[in-house]
Amino acid sequence: MAKSTDLRFLRxxxxxxxxxxxxxxxxxxxxxxxxxxxxxxxxxxxxGGKELFFIRSGTxxxxxxxxxxxxxxxxxxxxxxxxxxxxxxxxxxRSATIQAxxxxxxxxxxxxNLDRLIERNPRAATAFFSQVxxxxxxxxxxxxxxxxxxxxxxxxxxxxDVERPxxxxx
Amino acid sequence: xxxxxxxxxxxxxxxxxxxxxxxxxESSLAYRQARPQRIPEAQYEVAALxxxxxxxxTYVVKxxxxxxxxxxxxxxxxxxxxMNGRTSIEELGVAYVLEFGAFDFDIIHGLIDKLQRAELxxxxxxxxxxxxxxxxxxxxxARAAEATLRxxxxxxxxxxxxxxxFARVYRYGAFLIFxxxxxxxxxxxxxxxxKGTREIWHTGGDIYAxxxxxxxxxxxxxxxxxxxxxxxxxxxxxxxxxxxxxRVKEFGFTMLHGxxxxxxxxxxxxxxxxxxxRIVAGISGPLVHLFLGSLxxxxxxxxxxxxxxxxxxxxxxxxxxxxxxxxxxxxxxxxDGYHVLVDWLGLxxxxxxxxxxxxxxxWGRLRSGMRLSREEAVFVGYVVLxxxxxxxxxxxxxxxxxxxx
Numbered sequence: 423m424a425k426s427t428d429l430r431f432l433r434x435x436x437x438x439x440x441x442x443x444x445x446x447x448x449x450x451x452x453x454x455x456x457x458x459x460x461x462x463x464x465x466x467x468x469x470g471g472k473e474l475f476f477i478r479s480g481t482x483x484x485x486x487x488x489x490x491x492x493x494x495x496x497x498x499x500x501x502x503x504x505x506x507x508x509x510x511x512x513x514x515x516r517s518a519t520i521q522a523x524x525x526x527x528x529x530x531x532x533x534x535n536l537d538r539l540i541e542r543n544p545r546a547a548t549a550f551f552s553q554v555x556x557x558x559x560x561x562x563x564x565x566x567x568x569x570x571x572x573x574x575x576x577x578x579x580x581x582x583d584v585e586r587p588x589x590x591x592x
Numbered sequence: 593x594x595x596x597x598x599x600x601x602x603x604x605x606x607x608x609x610x611x612x613x614x615x616x617x618e619s620s621l622a623y624r625q626a627r628p629q630r631i632p633e634a635q636y637e638v639a640a641l642x643x644x645x646x647x648x649x650t651y652v653v654k655x656x657x658x659x660x661x662x663x664x665x666x667x668x669x670x671x672x673x674x675m676n677g678r679t680s681i682e683e684l685g686v687a688y689v690l691e692f693g694a695f696d697f698d699i700i701h702g703l704i705d706k707l708q709r710a711e712l713x714x715x716x717x718x719x720x721x722x723x724x725x726x727x728x729x730x731x732x733x734a735r736a737a738e739a740t741l742r743x744x745x746x747x748x749x750x751x752x753x754x755x756x757x758f759a760r761v762y763r764y765g766a767f768l769i770f771x772x773x774x775x776x777x778x779x780x781x782x783x784x785x786x787k788g789t790r791e792i793w794h795t796g797g798d799i800y801a802x803x804x805x806x807x808x809x810x811x812x813x814x815x816x817x818x819x820x821x822x823x824x825x826x827x828x829x830x831x832x833x834x835x836x837x838x839r840v841k842e843f844g845f846t847m848l849h850g851x852x853x854x855x856x857x858x859x860x861x862x863x864x865x866x867x868x869x870r871i872v873a874g875i876s877g878p879l880v881h882l883f884l885g886s887l888x889x890x891x892x893x894x895x896x897x898x899x900x901x902x903x904x905x906x907x908x909x910x911x912x913x914x915x916x917x918x919x920x921x922x923x924x925x926x927x928d929g930y931h932v933l934v935d936w937l938g939l940x941x942x943x944x945x946x947x948x949x950x951x952x953x954x955w956g957r958l959r960s961g962m963r964l965s966r967e968e969a970v971f972v973g974y975v976v977l978x979x980x981x982x983x984x985x986x987x988x989x990x991x992x993x994x995x996x997x
Contacts, residue, residue: 495601575598578619
């Protein structure tokens with residue numbers, strides 16, 4: 423049974439902002455709660471999985487393997503944010519690793535429950551997908567910025583001055 | 593617009609994999625902790641060049657795979673020797689301070705940049721000019737410049753496998769050129785040329801009379817004949833390299849400065865040879881003109897008046913001019929004599945450094961009454977002699993035009 427605080431939280435999640443009250447309760451019932459302690463890994467890059475997660479409290483770090491025990495931090499996600507939508511839609515392995523930076527509470531929505539939502543309330547489903555697209559666009563922009571920043575980092579770290587004409591040759 | 597040093601965030605897992613830490617790494621920290629590694633020893637070569645003026649040594653490093661060369665100062669060589677993949681840039685800086693007592697971080701930065709461009713560390717350079725032109729293809733002028741460059745490149749015909757051909761020529765007899773036999777023959781022909789010159793000088797008369805009614809056409813033919821002999825100049829450079837066990841990287845035909853047709857031999861590998869090898873390779877080309885000029889003038893002295901005599905005398909004069917221009921180092925052109933001079937002085941960038949010193953530093957030094965160092969005196973001497981030589985050359989030509997027209 424959903425408490426009023428649970429439903430209030432659900433309304434704060436952009437993905438569900440257009441749900442009717444009875445639908446909120448139905449969606450809430452279909453969500454699976456997950457609790458992570460600091461340092462716990464929810465899933466790793468390459469794992470299988472078809473769930474979308476949204477965070478109620480705490481912070482997770484999204485990272486991608488670079489070499490050995492080193493991974494690059496792609497971003498951090500906090501309360502209200504969601505992740506895992508890529509594998510939910512394209513059936514591909516997870517593209518990044520998710521681990522909790524603090525003790526974290528989150529909820530998972532799988533494909534079957536999403537399909538039920540789409541069937542019952544197309545209007546709410548449209549709002550859901552609109553929000554997914556907006557967030558994906560933002561993440562695409564962030565990724566582009568990250569590529570530029572990492573390139574700048576590489577140039578500075580190697581001392582390579584690509585603006586200066588060649589010197590010292592004979 | 594980004595400001596400040598770039599930072600990336602890395603997550604490092606514990607060895608057990610049950611915990612992690614997140615760390616922000618600034619690019620400057622990464623740069624200081626980078627451990628530059630020179631390419632494997634078998635892929636490069638180092639030669640020392642002792643400077644008589646600076647009383648110091650500079651080094652030429654050659655990338656054997658890419659055939660790229662760079663020059664290193666003693667301080668840069670000190671750093672290069674320590675770029676073993678284990679010493680960080682920060683540690684290189686400390687070692688430098690302990691060795692030389694002072695430190696400018698730009699030295700390491702500049703050296704790494706230079707090494708990367710020569711592919712002696714890792715990264716490939718690009719042609720800055722071509723890059724800029726390609727970026728500005730909308731600009732008609734840039735497009736035209738790029739097309740011109742492409743067209744000129746097409747006019748260059750070269751062979752990168754010329755070395756084997758020269759090695760065969762050398763084996764089948766050209767080695768004699770660099771033996772006492774070759775030297776003796778040159779001395780003999782030069783002596784005969786001197787004798788022929790004296791005889792023609794004393795005979796007097798109009799030596800061009802043999803060209804008859806078409807002196808201009810005849811002189812054009814003399815020039816064409818001379819152009820054909822230019823190939824022997826470059827061949828001698830190439831054979832000198834073979835003689836000293838160095839590689840002729842390329843031989844061919846090109847448009848010098850984009851408009852002057854000429855043959856060329858890539859003799860840069862001689863930098864890795866001894867000073868004697870560099871000097872012999874440098875003067876062997878011009879000595880072809882001494883040999884041919886002397887031979888022509890001697891043959892002319894043996895001919896009776898007529899077309900052949902005039903042709904030989906004109907050819908000898910052009911060969912003499914070429915000998916002079918090839919060996920005369922003071923004219924702001926980097927001809928063979930210039931290369932011999934910079935090698936002897938041990939100042940590989942004599943021209944550019946001299947011009948820069950006179951343009952930017954000399955007047956301030958003169959105003960403050962400070963004495964010039966030995967090296968600075970050489971710079972000033974080079975600029976003064978070159979300027980006077982060019983002025984004299986122009987003056988002589990003007991005088992000649994005024995008095996012959």
